[in-house]
Amino acid sequence: MTVVGTQGLTMQYPRVRALDELTLTIPEGITGVVGVNGAGKSTLIKVLLGLLAPTSGSAQVLGLDPQTHGAAVRERVGYMPEHDVLPADVSAAEFVMHMGMMSGLPKAAARERTSDVLRHVGLAEERHRPMGGYSTGMRQRAKLAQAIVHDPQLVFLDEPTNGLDPRARDEMLDLIGRIGHDFGISVAVTSHLLGELERTADHIVVLDAGQLLRASDTSALTLSTGTILVEVLGPTDANQQVGQALVDRGVTAWPSGDKIEVRVDDPKVLDTVRDVVVDLGFGLVRIQEVHHTLEEVFQRQGGPA
Numbered sequence: 001m002t003v004v005g006t007q008g009l010t011m012q013y014p015r016v017r018a019l020d021e022l023t024l025t026i027p028e029g030i031t032g033v034v035g036v037n038g039a040g041k042s043t044l045i046k047v048l049l050g051l052l053a054p055t056s057g058s059a060q061v062l063g064l065d066p067q068t069h070g071a072a073v074r075e076r077v078g079y080m081p082e083h084d085v086l087p088a089d090v091s092a093a094e095f096v097m098h099m100g101m102m103s104g105l106p107k108a109a110a111r112e113r114t115s116d117v118l119r120h121v122g123l124a125e126e127r128h129r130p131m132g133g134y135s136t137g138m139r140q141r142a143k144l145a146q147a148i149v150h151d152p153q154l155v156f157l158d159e160p161t162n163g164l165d166p167r168a169r170d171e172m173l174d175l176i177g178r179i180g181h182d183f184g185i186s187v188a189v190t191s192h193l194l195g196e197l198e199r200t201a202d203h204i205v206v207l208d209a210g211q212l213l214r215a216s217d218t219s220a221l222t223l224s225t226g227t228i229l230v231e232v233l234g235p236t237d238a239n240q241q242v243g244q245a246l247v248d249r250g251v252t253a254w255p256s257g258d259k260i261e262v263r264v265d266d267p268k269v270l271d272t273v274r275d276v277v278v279d280l281g282f283g284l285v286r287i288q289e290v291h292h293t294l295e296e297v298f299q300r301q302g303g304p305a
């Protein structure tokens with residue numbers, strides 16, 4: 001099922017065209033919306049929430065037009081904004097509950113959902129402390145909690161890993177994975193770092209200067225490179241000997257770190273690798289398929305990385 005669709009969506013600010021005839025679809029699941037700073041990601045989210053009126057074109061969010069049914073969209077959709085918007089002297093429990101009630105939950109339900117979501121995002125213990133004293137990671141998690149408190153069908157997360165150290169970033173990405181895959185909430189998550197969402201997103205949409213550069217399943221983008229990495233056990237020049245023996249048999253092979261990378265243009269190459277290693281009297285430790293990373297895919301195509 002499609003959760004978001006746009007057709008020829010254009011957003012012209014006085015000096016900048018932030019969205020330029022953008023036509024895309026976002027399916028159910030977790031979709032990474034990737035692009036360099038200024039590519040139009042935040043503008044797209046604001047238009048999809050009905051907070052900004054586009055210059056031209058149309059959009060549907062969960063089958064609704066955000067321009068004419070903005071309130072209905074916002075009832076069903078959660079939003080984690082990019083910038084820090086948390087009031088410093090309010091606790092996460094008070095804030096998230098308030099946001100739940102703003103989204104239409106009755107008070108008792110809002111209180112119950114607040115305690116559930118704060119537990120899910122790992123803020124159960126600190127929930128009664130004023131958010132001004134929170135670390136960046138805790139603040140990002142409080143923003144995430146308010147985005148899902150009303151149990152939306154879809155959530156827009158705008159650069160949720162901004163400002164996080166590597167550990168907090170991995171925790172945030174795991175949390176996003178759980179929201180998408182365990183809670184069944186579709187997620188559209190933006191990042192200016194292409195590689196970051198590779199592990200978490202089912203689909204990737206790449207924006208560049210307000211236009212769609214590419215849309216694909218993550219797995220299709222990171223297809224096998226058609227090469228394998230071979231690790232052997234033997235004397236110090238074992239890799240060199242194996243590489244030379246492979247080349248002598250017409251196989252394309254080259255050194256790659258402490259392994260040998262081998263092109264597999266024919267399944268028989270795998271037998272040749274095994275035979276060569278055995279003939280030389282070395283041990284075959286591992287053969288592993290090489291996949292592209294998303295960054296490599298886009299560097300090769302000259303897109304943003």
Ligand SMILES: Nc1ncnc2c1ncn2[C@@H]1O[C@H](COP(=O)(O)OP(=O)(O)OP(=O)(O)O)[C@@H](O)[C@H]1O
Nearest residue numbers: 013014016018035036037038039040041042043044
């Ligand atoms: N309210 C505004 N008025 C004028 N120009 C704007 C406004 N908001 C964004 N822009 C411009 O539109 C372009 C797209 O901005 P947008 O914030 O949508 O990009 P982004 O991909 O989300 O980047 P970032 O992560 O840096 O926010 C940028 O050139 C930006 O300067």
